[in-house]
Amino acid sequence: MVTRERAVELVEAQPARERQESHPAARPPEVAVDDVEEHALGWLVHCQSVAYIRSRRFEDMLVGQGPYLVDRLDGSIHHIPVTTHVGENWEALYLEQVRGVRPPDPLLTAVRALVDSEGTTAAMRHLRKHAPALRPQQAKAYVTAVRDGGEPPEELVSLTRKPDPCPPLGIETLAGPVREPPGGEGGVPRSSGDAHG
Known part of the structure; x- marks a missing residue:
């Protein structure tokens, strides 16, 4: 089981790595964890620009940034696009896309x-x-x-199943599952795809 503190640690490393790997001319703003919610699937970790966290001014806010989900079972990190997250069925989409759970048969x-x-x-x-x-x-x-x-x-x-006329954006796996070293937490996520934040 992944703790809240471990989830925050894993997510904090993600934008820092992306920022470091980006070209200086196109470097995104510095971001940090702004809120963490416990969820049945894991930890929803919301990030925001450091400038907004300090000032709470709307003009400093990053808009359109969905949360990261740190899977409670294996510590893998997934980005949920904001338009998918505000929808009703992001959990079902996660279960299907990431965990391979078959959606229910309506008939x-x-x-x-x-x-x-x-x-x-x-x-x-x-x-x-x-x-x-x-x-x-x-x-x-x-x-x-x-x-x-x-x-x-x-x-x-x-x-x-009836096709969704406006299918939600997919959930992107950024890293994981986490390999923990013997004797405790502190493993490094294995990247399973390019990170786009």
């Missing part, structure tokens, strides 16, 4: 109930009505998997 419960109560044909009819992207043989494979007590394959389930 599975109804199809399972129909298979049990009215049979395979009624379940297929309902499925095709609510997921027209499924071809007849795909709908049959989906319902057969449910009838046999299993889960339909993800490639079929993905066709039951």
Whole structure:
């Protein structure tokens, strides 16, 4: 488990490294941790310009900077774009993109109930009505998997979800997971991609 103090330490190293690696002419303003929130997934660490932290003047504020999430399980660091963070489903997006958790199947419960109560044909009819992207043989494979007590394959389930007309910006993994040396905290994050802050 990653502590609050360790999360702050990991995030503070991130913008400092980015600033140091940038060209002097395009160097971003110096930033520091301004707020930390505990979340079920980890620690949401909000950074802001040092000038704003000192002055609290609007003109010194960095606008559009979303928080970093330090994963509670492995200490990996992820940047959540501000437009994604203010949305309702950033947690589900994180679980899907970072932890590989499959999003829920919107039709599975109804199809399972129909298979049990009215049979395979009624379940297929309902499925095709609510997921027209499924071809007849795909709908049959989906319902057969449910009838046999299993889960339909993800490639079929993905066709039951309505596409988001304005999909959120992706969550960017900046570093991690953290390798801790034997005997305690203090490991250095392994970078898993270019950092864009």
